[in-house]
Amino acid sequence: MWTSEMTLMMWDGVKETLFMTLLSTLFGYLLGLPMGIALAVTDKNGIKPNAVVYKVLDVIANIVRSIPFLILLILIMPLTKMIVGRSYGTAATVVPLTFAAAPFIGRMIESSINEVDRGVIEAAQSMGASTMTIIIRVLLVEARTSILVGVTIALGTILGYSAMAGIVGGGGLGDIAMRYGYYRYESEIMLVAVVLLVVLVQIFQTVGMSMSVKLDRRKR
């Protein structure tokens, strides 16, 4: 039987999922954006090649990305406790989510920037623009559409990760689906939670894509 408590629980689940996803994506970009820029810029074909910096970032990105999220979640619990004050709960999940998302986001930023036409960069260099100016005024501007598509993908992926937060009592829709569906065989509750997750991903996808198209000046 569906009760009003369940509706309330679902609503809380949606809020927790959104909280985790949005906050982790935000923090993920705070780390991943500079990382991706640094990767693209120090690449041997970048505007300021630096083999050492590139290699270090490259290795970090690969290591973190090869650790399954579930393991990462447990692995960095001490760090989580240091930052949030405890290693369980919704807020605590944001920490491993951020660390899992950052290198992934970094890679996407790197590839978005690498798509920028070399000629435009060269034009800016020929005008005497500094590396910093080129990053801010050329690379990020020209890669804008591609970066926004990346945000959309990142949101979907992080939302998926957040479903595993149940392991540390993180809450959210994934947690509900697991607790009711997997441990208690109440499949209809699981089904509702899954449908809500699907709806959230759809919303992110639609909004993200329409924004990136709207901001793209290349065609019309």
Place this chain on the structure above:
Amino acid sequence: MAGMIEVRNLSKTFVTKDADVEALQDINLSIQAGEIYGIICMSGAGKSTLVRCLNFLERPTSGTVEIEGKDLSTLSQKELRAKRAEIAMIFQHFNLLMQKNVIDNICFPLLYAGVSKKDGGKKGTMSKKEARKRAEELLEIVGMTEKAKAYPSQLSGGQKQRVAIARALAANPKILLCDEATSALDPQTTQSILQLLKQINKDYGITIVIITHEMSVVREICSHVAIIGGGHLVEQGRVSDIFTHPKTKEAKELIVKGRGEERRTLESHQRDLMKGKCCIRIVFSVNSSFEPVIANMVLRFGQPINILRADTKNVEGIARGEMILSLPDDVQVQADMKAYLIERGLDVEEVDGYVD
């Protein structure tokens, strides 16, 4: 006298996995202020590399580049960037910011490029409003005022190059480097862009260096030319001298090759000549060349004719002579002349305006 641009013993070698490629070897150029200097290369013989060495986007392997007596290799990064702000550049593929509209593209060098004020540069000395005003002036110079709010993707190739030229002029450069600037454009647009460059050179005294593979471009606007072949400088001097007395094999080849390209540009000039005149195109088959037909015709009718063009064409492996003649105004004489030519086995065809 030291020139605006002095290139001495410049060489550039690219190190690749398989072998070292010597793109440029021992190039010496002296370009004076106010000149329009053409650098022409057949094939990909390092021309892009050469133009990039002039503003040190590419560092030469050896040799020096001096701009107004300053050796670029002795400059710090910051000084080099300040210098680059004085050396504008336009490109084959225009290289505009696709996500910014025309006016913002032109504002870019005014607001963001170069060296900041505290380091002795001009960056940051202009407010957004002043930059906008200057950009609008520049748009007027290149004749694109009504496209200020358009995005590059909405413009044609020629329009994009005009915007790129406006952007290049924004920082009041002393030198304008053109890297195959007309190669992606059709002949007519090429003409209009070349005229614009010519006008800029005249009005602002900006030294222009044009890198191209098209002889017609050099012939059209350059005062001096350097011919690069196989990474070497093979010949340089005044365009008129090289055209009349090419010394090297490469120069001769280029001039012959250039004839094919020129035909298109000659057309408009010919069309003017042909306006209001009765013109015919005659084709000599092999046999008719024994008799001096034209000379005999002139003698017989006692009327001058004007040869607008004469050429040999290879048709199905046989060389055929082709001429475009402008006949006297007298209608009766015209008819007689045509009949005379046909009688002698020539193909006669009236042409008006179009010449293939």
